[in-house]
Amino acid sequence: MNTKSPDSFSNQVALVTGASRGIGRAIAMELAARGCFVYVNYHSSKEGAKSTLAAIEQAGGQGKILAFTVTNPKDSDQAVADILQEKGKIDILVNNAGITKDGLLIRMKEEYWHNVLDVNLNGFFNVTKPVVKSMLSKRYGRIVNITSTSGQAGQAGQVNYSASKSGLIGATKALAKEMAARNITVNAVAPGFIESEMTQGLSQDAILSMIPARRMGTCQEVAQAVGFLCSPLSAYITGQVIDTQILSLLARRRDEVAKVVSLKKTYQMPVFHPVREAELIANVRNLAARFNMEPDFIEKLYRIILQDSRTGQTRQVKK
Numbered sequence: 001m002n003t004k005s006p007d008s009f010s011n012q013v014a015l016v017t018g019a020s021r022g023i024g025r026a027i028a029m030e031l032a033a034r035g036c037f038v039y040v041n042y043h044s045s046k047e048g049a050k051s052t053l054a055a056i057e058q059a060g061g062q063g064k065i066l067a068f069t070v071t072n073p074k075d076s077d078q079a080v081a082d083i084l085q086e087k088g089k090i091d092i093l094v095n096n097a098g099i100t101k102d103g104l105l106i107r108m109k110e111e112y113w114h115n116v117l118d119v120n121l122n123g124f125f126n127v128t129k130p131v132v133k134s135m136l137s138k139r140y141g142r143i144v145n146i147t148s149t150s151g152q153a154g155q156a157g158q159v160n161y162s163a164s165k166s167g168l169i170g171a172t173k174a175l176a177k178e179m180a181a182r183n184i185t186v187n188a189v190a191p192g193f194i195e196s197e198m199t200q201g202l203s204q205d206a207i208l209s210m211i212p213a214r215r216m217g218t219c220q221e222v223a224q225a226v227g228f229l230c231s232p233l234s235a236y237i238t239g240q241v242i243d244t245q246i247l248s249l250l251a252r253r254r255d256e257v258a259k260v261v262s263l264k265k266t267y268q269m270p271v272f273h274p275v276r277e278a279e280l281i282a283n284v285r286n287l288a289a290r291f292n293m294e295p296d297f298i299e300k301l302y303r304i305i306l307q308d309s310r311t312g313q314t315r316q317v318k319k
């Protein structure tokens, strides 16, 4: 893939955490293709990190693998110090390392809560703090945090993950304000469902109906958004979250409203008819359950349905 473009940034040094596979690997490859020297961090998958580096080099890029766990502040400090020793700077940091340990809160083991917060949120702190110190001295930096739509909307079965990713969004916005005057931007990318090991085993049928594009995203698509946020072209974008959830919700709602409008056409009568209305309400309830709609949205649907097309008045019904 040749992504070299006018916004390419040669001679820049990037660190991508969790780059042994999936989204992190794609980001590392994207940044290398744009001209960066990329440090490919991994924790346990050395072979995966080596494959990432091999792919970078095969495409004509440069980089190095770097083992450390983002959960350990000392290891993270040392890794950053090693890079600074070798290259003298870190221009780009992508906090991508992340894990899930899903389950309903009521049954969630305490360690699952702490493990996920440790990698996804504390990991951000452990790596970003020493990197930011060096960026401040250079008066330049691009930081991109990989969060998730789960951190924006919350996801049942992912209270720990949603909390960690939500925390990352707050940290992104706050740090962006601290750094804005220093030519350091801090943004986040919130992917929806992306094809990677993390999403293997999820039911495609359940997922696809929630995605406007009706397909999962690819790691490369996430990487290109990150590439843009890391580029000199995005100098005036900071504290932002590039997400797909808003689009997804809007699209879902357009879909729902279209269905309701067509139901309304089918059932609308000049004279109120209690049996038909009961049938209509049952249909709306089914729709609401199927699309997992929020109560206030169901209320709005009732209002749309029950509005008399001639008088514009809303009929009151017992729900």
Ligand SMILES: NC(=O)c1ccc[n+]([C@@H]2O[C@H](COP(=O)([O-])OP(=O)(O)OC[C@H]3O[C@@H](n4cnc5c(N)ncnc54)[C@H](OP(=O)(O)O)[C@@H]3O)[C@@H](O)[C@H]2O)c1
Pocket: 017, 018, 019, 020, 021, 022, 023, 024, 041, 042, 043, 044, 045, 046, 048, 068, 069, 070, 071, 096, 097, 098, 099, 119, 146, 147, 148, 149, 190, 191, 192, 193, 194, 195, 196, 197, 198, 199
């Ligand atoms: N896939 C999706 O649909 C999706 C959606 C939204 C957000 N995201 C986010 O995108 C990021 C990447 O996800 P992915 O799907 O590519 O996941 P993945 O395939 O499971 O890869 C996770 C990466 O994180 C690394 N990692 C885990 N614990 C680490 C630690 N303690 N220290 C350093 N690295 C560590 C892993 O390295 P080792 O194997 O070496 O441990 C691996 O490289 C995550 O932050 C995830 O939350 C993913």
